Amino acid sequence: MSDLLTFDNVWLEYGEKIVLERVDLSIAERSFVSIVGPSGAGKSSFLRLALGQEAPSRGRILLDGEVLTPECSPDRGVVFQRYSVFPHLTALRNVMFGRECTSARFTARLFGAARRAAAEEAEAMLVEVGLGDALHLYPAQLSGGMQQRLAIAQALMARPRVLLLDEPFGALDPGIRKDMHRLILGLWREHALTILMVTHDITEAFGLGTRVLAFDKRRIDPHAPHRFGATAVYDLILSRKTAAHEPDPQAEVLRLTESVITNTEGSL
């Protein structure tokens, strides 16, 4: 597996305030990277960098060996916790949106055979995420979980190289969240996706990820806490996860926490 996304000594600063420092990471193709950490540890900033919503103050981000332009583009899909579907379009039109934009530069609308083809493809995608019965409903008529399914389907239609998820299941209740975990794992295998997911839920992070990054500050200056940025302090590869073997997340967390403690005791 080759490296798809590379962070080469990346810093993110807002004036005096350093948010991220010395982020050096390589993310392999087809990996599922969970990103955890306390609030304000730069998880979302890291995701915004990968998305191209912001440019690093120092260092380079490479996608497929090319320096990333600091602007969102179709090679990186995204699903936010909320508001990432268009309220004025039906589920089907939401999923067709990307195809319509890339195929019709001026009108952003398709007609005739091209439209039918796009609609068929979108319908298949919606069926795959379990929204086959909701093609013609507006997002306001869908539950929170269904809206997130829709957002995922919409993102996958653009066939992104990397799928970025920013606390995608944070606003869902636990039962629905389980269903969504099953869905995203299935899609990840099926579509050979590379996923970066920010989450607050540590069980989710270990249950889904093939690799867990924990962001935090390495050093804290009590007189000027803003002068040290966060970085990936723990980088755990969960290599034994395969399609056949679904690990028990609870046991996984315990085992890994122990190993983290023993590992870091040596380095401190």
Place this chain on the structure above:
Amino acid sequence: MRWVNIRPSRRSGLLLGALPLLIVLAIYLFAASARHAANPSDKILPTPGAMIAAMHGLLVDADPLTGHLIFWADTLASLQRLGLALGICTLSALLVGLVLGVLPAARATLGGLVTTVAVIPPIALLPVLFIVFGLGETAKVALIVIGVAPFLIRDLAEHVAALPQEQMVKAQTLGASSWQLALRVALPQAMPRLIAGLRLSLGPAWVYLISSEAIASDVGLGYRIFLVRRYLSMDIIIPYVAWISLLAIAMDVALAQLSRRGFAWAHQASR
């Protein structure tokens, strides 16, 4: 049961809504008949019969000078001015408001200008408009446009700029260009807001229309009211005012229906 939890049904709601109107009407009729009992030639509170008689001439008899049916000519002239002005307002709000809302650079450049124009009391500009555009139709339409358009533009630009950033980012990750963002994401979501803004602007638009007609015109609903005021013709003024409010209500209802029919998704939450 607490008062806040008493909710009238649809039918009783209609009834409750009609009640104050009927009371006002009854008070008027009572006062009018009382005045007429004291002075049969009273002009201040004309009876319904007197109003019908006065309006009959304007509704069906052609004006001997121009050959027009005065009431309908007035209505047509006023609606034409209003329609033209509101059309210009709508178009400019869509165009400028959308550009200001979508492009931060445009907002930085033109936002100040729009705000400045918006805070000028439009009536204060009426003399300038009469000087610049003459006393014809242009000045009247321009007054309404200057009064209403900046409000609509600001409202629309703010609404578009306040659309969730997540949507804009999502659209870009799906390959949308700036133009496509404006066309497919911002414009459809701006439309219900524009219609709501237009409904709110109807009141001021009528004020500007009647002001400009009152000052310099030879036809129009506002012109007629101010003309017959000289003869204390309340029997014409009152029906004209009632007609104006009826027209305003009809426009408001039509716009509300348009929004509900054309942009059903925007009204789902309130259903």
